[in-house]
Amino acid sequence: xxxxxxxxxxxxxxxxxxxxxxxxxxxxxxxxxxxxxxxxxxxxxxxxxxxxxxxxxxxxxxxxxxxxxxxxxxxxxxxxxxxxxxxxxxxxxxxxxxxxxxxxxxxxxxxxxxxxxxxxxxxxxxxxxxxxxxxxxxxxxxxxxxxxxxxxxxxxxxxxxxxxxxxxxxxxxxxxxxxxxxxxxxxxxxxxxxxxxxxxxxxxxxxxxxxxxxxxxxxxxxxxxxxxxxxxxxxxxxxxxxxxxxxxxxxxxxxxxxxxxxxxxxxxxxxxxxxxxxxxxxxxxxxxxxxxxxxxxxxxxxxxxxxxxxxxxxxxxxxxxxxxxxxxxxxxxxxxxxxxxxxxxxxxxxxxxxxxxxxxxxxxxxxxxxxxxxxxxxxxxxxxxxxxxxxxxxxxxxxxxxxxxxxxxxxxxxxxxxxxxxxxxxxxxxxxxxxxxxxxxxxxxxxxxxxxxxxxxxxxxxxxxxxxxxxxxxxxxxxxxxxxxxxxxxxxxxxxxxxxxxxxxxxxxxxxxxxxxxxxxxxxxxxxxxxxxxxxxxxxxxxxxxxxxxxxxxxxxxxxxxxxxxxxxxxxxxxxxxxxxx
Amino acid sequence: xxxxxxxxxxxxxxxxxxxxxxxxxxxxxxxxxxxxxxxxxxxxxxxxxxxxxxxxxxxxxxxxxxxxxxxxxxxxxxxxxxxxxxxxxxxxxxxxxxxxxxxxxxxxxxxxxxxxxxxxxxxxxxxxxxxxxxxxxxxxxxxxxxxxxxxxxxxxxxxxxxxxxxxxxxxxxxxxxxxxxxxx
Numbered sequence: 001x002x003x004x005x006x007x008x009x010x011x012x013x014x015x016x017x018x019x020x021x022x023x024x025x026x027x028x029x030x031x032x033x034x035x036x037x038x039x040x041x042x043x044x045x046x047x048x049x050x051x052x053x054x055x056x057x058x059x060x061x062x063x064x065x066x067x068x069x070x071x072x073x074x075x076x077x078x079x080x081x082x083x084x085x086x087x088x089x090x091x092x093x094x095x096x097x098x099x100x101x102x103x104x105x106x107x108x109x110x111x112x113x114x115x116x117x118x119x120x121x122x123x124x125x126x127x128x129x130x131x132x133x134x135x136x137x138x139x140x141x142x143x144x145x146x147x148x149x150x151x152x153x154x155x156x157x158x159x160x161x162x163x164x165x166x167x168x169x170x171x172x173x174x175x176x177x178x179x180x181x182x183x184x185x186x187x188x189x190x191x192x193x194x195x196x197x198x199x200x201x202x203x204x205x206x207x208x209x210x211x212x213x214x215x216x217x218x219x220x221x222x223x224x225x226x227x228x229x230x231x232x233x234x235x236x237x238x239x240x241x242x243x244x245x246x247x248x249x250x251x252x253x254x255x256x257x258x259x260x261x262x263x264x265x266x267x268x269x270x271x272x273x274x275x276x277x278x279x280x281x282x283x284x285x286x287x288x289x290x291x292x293x294x295x296x297x298x299x300x301x302x303x304x305x306x307x308x309x310x311x312x313x314x315x316x317x318x319x320x321x322x323x324x325x326x327x328x329x330x331x332x333x334x335x336x337x338x339x340x341x342x343x344x345x346x347x348x349x350x351x352x353x354x355x356x357x358x359x360x361x362x363x364x365x366x367x368x369x370x371x372x373x374x375x376x377x378x379x380x381x382x383x384x385x386x387x388x389x390x391x392x393x394x395x396x397x398x399x400x401x402x403x404x405x406x407x408x409x410x411x412x413x414x415x416x417x418x419x420x421x422x423x424x425x426x427x428x429x430x431x432x433x434x435x436x437x438x439x440x441x442x443x444x445x446x447x448x449x450x451x452x453x454x455x456x457x458x459x460x461x462x463x464x465x466x467x468x469x470x471x472x473x474x475x476x477x478x479x480x481x482x483x484x485x486x487x488x489x490x491x492x493x494x495x496x497x498x499x500x501x502x503x504x505x506x507x508x509x510x511x512x513x514x515x516x517x518x519x520x521x522x523x524x525x526x527x528x529x530x531x532x533x534x535x536x537x538x539x540x541x542x543x544x545x546x547x548x549x550x551x552x553x554x555x556x557x558x559x560x561x562x563x564x565x566x567x568x569x570x571x572x573x574x575x576x577x578x579x580x581x582x
Numbered sequence: 583x584x585x586x587x588x589x590x591x592x593x594x595x596x597x598x599x600x601x602x603x604x605x606x607x608x609x610x611x612x613x614x615x616x617x618x619x620x621x622x623x624x625x626x627x628x629x630x631x632x633x634x635x636x637x638x639x640x641x642x643x644x645x646x647x648x649x650x651x652x653x654x655x656x657x658x659x660x661x662x663x664x665x666x667x668x669x670x671x672x673x674x675x676x677x678x679x680x681x682x683x684x685x686x687x688x689x690x691x692x693x694x695x696x697x698x699x700x701x702x703x704x705x706x707x708x709x710x711x712x713x714x715x716x717x718x719x720x721x722x723x724x725x726x727x728x729x730x731x732x733x734x735x736x737x738x739x740x741x742x743x744x745x746x747x748x749x750x751x752x753x754x755x756x757x758x759x760x761x762x763x764x765x766x
Contacts, residue, residue: 257584271593297635297726313613320609389743458743473739580628
């Protein structure tokens with residue numbers, strides 16, 4: 001491939017080396033490409049560490065196995081949260097930011113050296129925090145609620161990591177400015193880049209909240225500050241903790257759109273609607289710190305109701321819109337590709353044997369049905385009384401962050417490998433099964449934790465037999481069954497996770513090089529497409545043009561809505577049977 | 583395509599398909615409904631968490647609970663040495679969360695209301711009443727006062743569901759509910 005060594009492009013007086021992507025014809029800044037690779041590799045390393053910790057947690061919760069002793073359990077649970085929820089996801093998101101700016105906008109990356117410095121800070125911070133937890137005196141969980149105290153290095157590591165991520169966001173914004181200045185694209189940025197901008201804006205807010213609370217807490221752990229108010233800590237900490245999950249939502253929704261576009265040629269049904277939905281995230285998602293404060297003393301009911309609902313559920317509205325427009329754009333594209341029979345031919349004949357598509361669609365469905373519905377119920381002020389701090393909470397966020405975000409990022413990896421690492425995925429059969437194993441495993445983990453939480457089982461708890469407690473209590477046998485099934489599905493997800501790491505690492509090291517000739521095939525199976533180049537008149541200039549009906553999508557969202565409403569009312573019924581409290 | 587710039591520069595003026603508009607409308611109405619449902623429940627529901635809260639020094643709260651126990655103690659829970667306290671219906675009752683117990687055991691009467699004061703002597707804890715499944719966060723320095731009305735008799739457990747260090751999984755408490763009048 002002639003372009004592999006890179007051509008020298010001088011833009012705006014600054015030299016950057018580019019290659020031309022054989023699939024998209026976009027010019028790829030080699031500095032950006034190296035940074036995307038580094039961040040993606042770091043992400044996978046932390047996923048492997050954190051995922052292993054997750055398996056140990058599930059095997060300890062499984063009553064028949066009860067693997068670890070209590071001290072190790074709390075330590076491993078702390079590591080699990082940090083490594084997957086923070087390190088894996090944020091490294092991958094930085095890679096996405098660089099991809100969505102430099103690559104999609106056909107532009108050079110702003111200040112690659114600064115980006116490397118940010119990467120270095122993130123790696124140092126992550127290692128420092130992990131090291132602090134491994135010392136054994138910082139088993140304070142991911143949330144590190146005061147007045148429980150970790151060693152100063154625990155907080156310092158998180159601060160360094162956050163500063164590094166902030167640098168990454170700055171490089172992303174800088175790249176947007178350069179692309180605009182140097183006119184590397186025409187009109188508006190692509191929708192995927194718009195989603196990435198949403199994620200980055202929320203990230204800045206998130207990191208600022210983190211700095212506001214973690215810096216004083218670090219000083220407190222060093223003895224310079226005497227007292228940190230427990231309620232204030234939670235309020236500000238969750239300004240980081242929950243909002244950072246909204247970075248994930250924005251990023252993985254952008255990933256859904258990207259995969260649908262690359263594999264199926266899907267266009268957004270309406271740019272206006274999809275962008276407005278992202279914009280709702282920017283305006284309202286930050287209010288979600290209230291989700292963690294619904295049964296706290298000292299906060300008014302008005303504050304709780306307004307914030308927990310993201311104003312008037314306007315951010316939920318954003319997600320419900322994406323939940324329709326993403327499958328809708330896929331249906332529209334598939335119908336244009338010729339799959340017009342019946343209600344669901346477009347879906348049946350979608351490339352289910354392409355792990356990028358399978359992972360993306362499973363992520364979409366499970367994020368909506370499991371993570372989304374349980375999140376709204378959990379975040380309803382009064383219903384939260386039945387669920388706060390039970391296993392329902394991790395049940396919910398494994399539906400969003402594992403079945404949703406992680407699976408979407410895994411799916412994207414199968415496109416990143418040929419497009420950025422320029423290697424063909426080795427072991428395509430294993431890769432084909434990977435999203436199903438991981439996705440079904442993650443779904444089981446979520447559902448059985450939701451079930452155990454409904455039965456009152458506490459989260460972050462080593463021994464639900466309570467055998468060492470002075471005053472004993474027996475949870476229902478069904479709770480034990482739920483935890484056993486949770487363990488089984490964790491094993492399944494682990495197999496999926498190991499396959500992911502094996503396929504990824506194997507491909508990067510030993511995969512066949514992607515050339516000009518096999519570039520398209522390297523993306524995996526995809527449906528035959530109506531010609532794109534120059535064909536826009538017949539294809540339609542936006543995804544919904546000329547289409548009156550998307551019957552399959554309407555049925556899907558209809559099923560979703562019915563499930564949502566039923567589950568919502570069932571929980572109010574449960575609540576009405578509770579002891580009266582006021 | 584979502585990975586390219588929109589082909590129509592002024593995409594804001596593109597028409598939106600009717601099905602899409604309908605879904606947005608339904609989703610918006612559903613959001614409004616869910617919002618007003620919470621407010622409705624504040625007016626007509628029986629399960630709303632009180633927001634009555636006072637700042638309190640942890641030591642002062644411990645002293646209050648101790649005098650409460652002294653006043654209404656009726657015995658001990660089995661051979662555990664944990665006091666059982668039977669306060670009169672309608673009165674202020676106290677439960678202290680500390681590493682690693684909920685103290686004391688309360689004996690309440692079915693169908694009677696009590697003003698329950700919750701606070702912590704040290705770290706944060708989670709008051710999780712089982713198998714009823716009422717869950718409330720307990721902070722040191724904040725005295726949370728809520729009214730509860732047991733509707734069934736029996737032995738109920740309080741399990742800590744906020745991680746509170748090495749002994750977290752040993753932290754429990756108990757509330758006994760007896761028939762109205764039986765405790766006096």
